[in-house]
Amino acid sequence: MSTLTTTLGRIGGVNLLPFAVAAVAFLLIGAPSSWVTLTIAGLAMGMMLFLMASGLSLVFGLMDVLNFGHSAFVSFGAFVSATVLAGLGGWLAADSWALNALALAAAYLAAISFGLVAGWFFETVIIRPVYRDHLRQILITIGAMIVAEQTILAFWGGTPFSVGRPHFLEGSWIIGDVSIEIYRAFAFALGAAVFVMLYLVLNRTRIGLLIRAGVENREMVEALGFRVDRLFIGVFMLGSALAALGGAMWAGYETLITPHLGSELMIVVFIVVIIGGLGSIEGTLLGAILVGLMANYVGFLAPKLALASNMILMVAILLWRPNGLRPAVK
Amino acid sequence: MSLLSVQDMKTDIGQYAVLHGVSFEVPEGGVFVLLGRNGAGKTTTLRSIMGLWTPSPGSVVFNGQDITRMHTADIARKGIAYVPENMGIFGTLTVDENLILATESGRFDKARLARIHELFPALERFRDKQAWSLSGGQKQMLSVARAIIEPRALILIDEPTKGLAPSIVGAMAEAFREIAQTTTILLVEQNFNFARSLGRDMAVIDDGRVVHAGSMEAFAADTALQDKHLGLSA
Amino acid sequence: MSNKSTTGALAIKGIVALIGALLLFAPFLFQDVRSLEVAARICIFIVLVASFDLLIGYTGIVSFAHTMFFGFGAYGAAILLKEMGPGWTPVILGGLAGVAVSLVFAVAIGLLSLRVKAIFFAMITLAAASVVLVLASQLSQFTGGEDGITYRAPDLFKPATKIFTDADGKVLSLWGVKFNGKLAAYYFVFACSLVLFLLMLRFVASPLGTVLKAIRENEARAEAIGYKVVAYRTFIFCLSATIASLAGTVYAVWLKYTGPDTSLSFAIMIDILLMVVIGGMGTMWGAVIGAVLMVVAQYYLRDLMGVASEALTGVPLLPELLAPDRWLFWLGLIFILLVYFFPKGIAGTAMEKGARA
Numbered sequence: 001m002s003t004l005t006t007t008l009g010r011i012g013g014v015n016l017l018p019f020a021v022a023a024v025a026f027l028l029i030g031a032p033s034s035w036v037t038l039t040i041a042g043l044a045m046g047m048m049l050f051l052m053a054s055g056l057s058l059v060f061g062l063m064d065v066l067n068f069g070h071s072a073f074v075s076f077g078a079f080v081s082a083t084v085l086a087g088l089g090g091w092l093a094a095d096s097w098a099l100n101a102l103a104l105a106a107a108y109l110a111a112i113s114f115g116l117v118a119g120w121f122f123e124t125v126i127i128r129p130v131y132r133d134h135l136r137q138i139l140i141t142i143g144a145m146i147v148a149e150q151t152i153l154a155f156w157g158g159t160p161f162s163v164g165r166p167h168f169l170e171g172s173w174i175i176g177d178v179s180i181e182i183y184r185a186f187a188f189a190l191g192a193a194v195f196v197m198l199y200l201v202l203n204r205t206r207i208g209l210l211i212r213a214g215v216e217n218r219e220m221v222e223a224l225g226f227r228v229d230r231l232f233i234g235v236f237m238l239g240s241a242l243a244a245l246g247g248a249m250w251a252g253y254e255t256l257i258t259p260h261l262g263s264e265l266m267i268v269v270f271i272v273v274i275i276g277g278l279g280s281i282e283g284t285l286l287g288a289i290l291v292g293l294m295a296n297y298v299g300f301l302a303p304k305l306a307l308a309s310n311m312i313l314m315v316a317i318l319l320w321r322p323n324g325l326r327p328a329v330k
Numbered sequence: 331m332s333l334l335s336v337q338d339m340k341t342d343i344g345q346y347a348v349l350h351g352v353s354f355e356v357p358e359g360g361v362f363v364l365l366g367r368n369g370a371g372k373t374t375t376l377r378s379i380m381g382l383w384t385p386s387p388g389s390v391v392f393n394g395q396d397i398t399r400m401h402t403a404d405i406a407r408k409g410i411a412y413v414p415e416n417m418g419i420f421g422t423l424t425v426d427e428n429l430i431l432a433t434e435s436g437r438f439d440k441a442r443l444a445r446i447h448e449l450f451p452a453l454e455r456f457r458d459k460q461a462w463s464l465s466g467g468q469k470q471m472l473s474v475a476r477a478i479i480e481p482r483a484l485i486l487i488d489e490p491t492k493g494l495a496p497s498i499v500g501a502m503a504e505a506f507r508e509i510a511q512t513t514t515i516l517l518v519e520q521n522f523n524f525a526r527s528l529g530r531d532m533a534v535i536d537d538g539r540v541v542h543a544g545s546m547e548a549f550a551a552d553t554a555l556q557d558k559h560l561g562l563s564a
Numbered sequence: 565m566s567n568k569s570t571t572g573a574l575a576i577k578g579i580v581a582l583i584g585a586l587l588l589f590a591p592f593l594f595q596d597v598r599s600l601e602v603a604a605r606i607c608i609f610i611v612l613v614a615s616f617d618l619l620i621g622y623t624g625i626v627s628f629a630h631t632m633f634f635g636f637g638a639y640g641a642a643i644l645l646k647e648m649g650p651g652w653t654p655v656i657l658g659g660l661a662g663v664a665v666s667l668v669f670a671v672a673i674g675l676l677s678l679r680v681k682a683i684f685f686a687m688i689t690l691a692a693a694s695v696v697l698v699l700a701s702q703l704s705q706f707t708g709g710e711d712g713i714t715y716r717a718p719d720l721f722k723p724a725t726k727i728f729t730d731a732d733g734k735v736l737s738l739w740g741v742k743f744n745g746k747l748a749a750y751y752f753v754f755a756c757s758l759v760l761f762l763l764m765l766r767f768v769a770s771p772l773g774t775v776l777k778a779i780r781e782n783e784a785r786a787e788a789i790g791y792k793v794v795a796y797r798t799f800i801f802c803l804s805a806t807i808a809s810l811a812g813t814v815y816a817v818w819l820k821y822t823g824p825d826t827s828l829s830f831a832i833m834i835d836i837l838l839m840v841v842i843g844g845m846g847t848m849w850g851a852v853i854g855a856v857l858m859v860v861a862q863y864y865l866r867d868l869m870g871v872a873s874e875a876l877t878g879v880p881l882l883p884e885l886l887a888p889d890r891w892l893f894w895l896g897l898i899f900i901l902l903v904y905f906f907p908k909g910i911a912g913t914a915m916e917k918g919a920r921a
Binding site: 060066068126129130134136138139140142143144146147150151154158263266267270271273308310311314315318 | 620672677683684686691694841887890892893897899903907
């Protein structure tokens with residue numbers, strides 16, 4: 001048993017879990033073409049969930065702050081980008097690849113900028129006064145989430161809002177009898193690119209070094225002469241911007257969004273960070289991919305169990321590892 | 331003028347008053363030792379100086395400047411380094427990353443690094459190892475090295491010999507003597523022999539107050555005084 | 565508690581007593597259907613919020629699964645009343661089933677998350693509650709899905725039932741209030757709520773309540789003294805879940821309808837949170853004040869906002885924000901400000917005033 005554990009550990013340990021899940025699903029599904037489609041859908045969903053969850057996880061790791069209002073950034077990102085896309089409807093409809101792409105880029109940039117500003121506001125006004133007080137933190141961020149959701153309802157109304165998609169992301173690639181939705185491949189690629197960038201920033205730059213050290217022991221980083229609270233604003237803003245980008249991508253994926261999108265995704269995002277372990281982006285990615293794959297496989301095999309499957313996954317993993325799969329070392 | 335002057339420092343942790351008015355003066359140069367029983371308030375004193383607890387009332391004056399209510403990071407920038415009891419090593423970072431993090435510029439000063447490697451050769455040998463894999467003594471060396479990678483005026487060191495093998499304690503004493511030639515050390519120590527071999531001045535804290543202060547030489551010679559303040563630990 | 569003797573504490577207790585009296589005589593004082601509806605809802609929510617206060621106020625941990633337990637109790641009674649027809653057996657069996665399911669969930673969640681980090685607990689309860697909510701709307705053959713379940717209450721509570729009759733065999737009335745099944749149903753709700761609330765008051769004053777307070781004040785110290793913090797917390801979580809579940813059963817009997825919106829929805833969870841914070845955590849009295857204020861506001865403030873919104877037509881954005889549906893926006897703002905400036909809520913803040921040491 002122990003030799004098996006060490007062998008597994010050497011070739012990747014918990015990182016193998018998504019592959020194991022995919023392999024089991026392959027056997028259960030039977031049809032390779034459906035399996036490929038579902039796997040790609042799961043990976044795409046996982047990447048978007050990663051974007052939404054990474055900020056939450058890092059913010060918790062660095063300052064022990066858990067933001068229950070995090071989903072507001074996702075909702076706002078979705079609605080801001082959808083509004084920009086609606087405003088640039090002309091570009092989106094134009095028969096030009098470049099104009100299409102420009103409209104999408106503008107929408108994403110708007111969502112990211114909104115996330116940065118809203119994150120700054122949220123951190124300084126809402127969170128700062130309640131550092132180190134978990135009870136009030138939960139209550140205040142819940143209050144902020146209510147206000148944010150109501151604001152969206154006041155601005156955009158309660159009816160579903162349709163989201164434009166650039167022409168070049170519509171449709172599917174057909175390879176043999178496998179069909180791959182282009183938007184899913186795009187979402188996966190963009191998410192993966194963001195992950196790589198985040199990974200490089202965290203592991204190859206001085207700021208990243210400070211963040212990693214701060215997650216492990218904030219006090220010591222301060223005792224070495226660095227203002228972790230100032231670093232934290234930056235991380236918080238970045239996390240909010242990523243959540244907004246995730247929301248914007250999710251909006252294009254769903255094509256029809258409601259103001260409750262954020263609170264619905266919030267549950268999934270929480271499950272992702274709990275599974276992955278708080279404080280590390282590798283853990284968050286692992287959790288996100290697992291949840292994305294499970295949601296799609298189970299959605300195909302037993303549709304009614306789709307949401308419950310995530311819950312079961314979470315319970316199973318917590319029983320095995322109470323702190324999640326790859327938590328940051330504390 | 332003393333380098334560090336602590337006046338009537340009172341610190342509460344939660345609802346519990348831990349320090350009831352600690353006052354002492356650390357002169358420039360050499361090793362100043364804080365002695366006292368477990369739970370007397372030595373660690374809290376160091377943390378309060380470092381701004382990790384906020385004393386109220388009371389004042390901490392360093393180099394003629396009031397640092398009482400400054401942010402920990404700003405206190406560090408004034409030239410105080412802190413080596414906590416648990417060493418505060420970043421386990422997921424490599425030895426070199428731990429050190430480079432402590433530099434202000436993000437680059438090593440070659441001469442200082444060479445001096446550190448001379449003091450603690452293990453840190454050169456294991457420079458690319460993740461710090462959690464080091465032995466307890468090596469971690470302690472790394473923690474001290476991190477405190478002197480930048481020129482500092484004062485280093486607060488909390489129980490560096492706790493749990494270390496006797497041979498390493500000797501090496502540590504050597505290193506402290508060397509460091510103390512250029513930097514003042516405020517040392518909290520339970521190991522009286524270690525403290526006596528290094529200290530020039532000393533103070534005893536008991537129940538959140540300074541109950542004795544003076545030269546180490548006089549204290550070491552007076553066994554009655556030692557019995558009174560340290561019980562049988564001497 | 566030292567603040568027992570403050571004038572503020574006396575005032576709060578006076579107000580609570582007054583509320584109790586108003587609720588006791590509600591059918592006679594406010595003789596319309598809607599007011600009785602409001603009064604019954606207040607009774608139920610006082611119990612629900614007080615049981616939540618046991619958890620948040622006396623142990624400092626936040627659960628988002630309180631409506632889940634409320635829902636278990638409500639659905640337990642509802643499903644059995646639907647299947648077995650009106651009667652007391654389905655009410656009692658349903659109530660017990662609700663408590664049993666609640667206990668299983670509470671123990672599982674408590675043991676799974678309370679030993680790790682209190683903050684995990686908030687996230688896990690939120691996840692569990694939302695999964696149950698989705699399941700309730702998906703398993704429509706049992707739960708009626710989004711539409712919920714309509715059923716009949718025990719015969720005693722039928723509006724046509726005559727509790728007392730006069731010489732002519734007609735239903736007796738006093739000051740214009742008929743002694744019919746509706747009245748009986750209200751007093752059923754009132755009595756159940758009163759008993760549950762008094763039980764909680766008794767519990768808080770017991771030695772166990774003192775231990776809980778010690779844990780809340782300083783977890784590490786309580787652990788050091790030798791209290792098993794996880795065990796205590798799991799116990800209190802179970803207790804609070806049981807009471808919430810019973811409140812759900814009573815409410816299901818009163819409403820004769822159970823659906824996601826009346827028992828399980830996240831909106832109710834938010835209401836409970838708002839009530840406990842506005843009223844004041846950790847006092848029990850706060851639950852009464854918070855529940856009364858919020859329920860009354862829910863029923864009457866929205867009318868007022870509708871008027872204000874119409875009056876401001878033409879002003880940008882304000883009419884939208886003042887629309888009756890947006891009342892949560894304002895509550896959310898008030899909530900944030902309260903947590904900042906009066907974290908002890910109305911009762912907690914008032915009870916510190918006028919201290920007579």
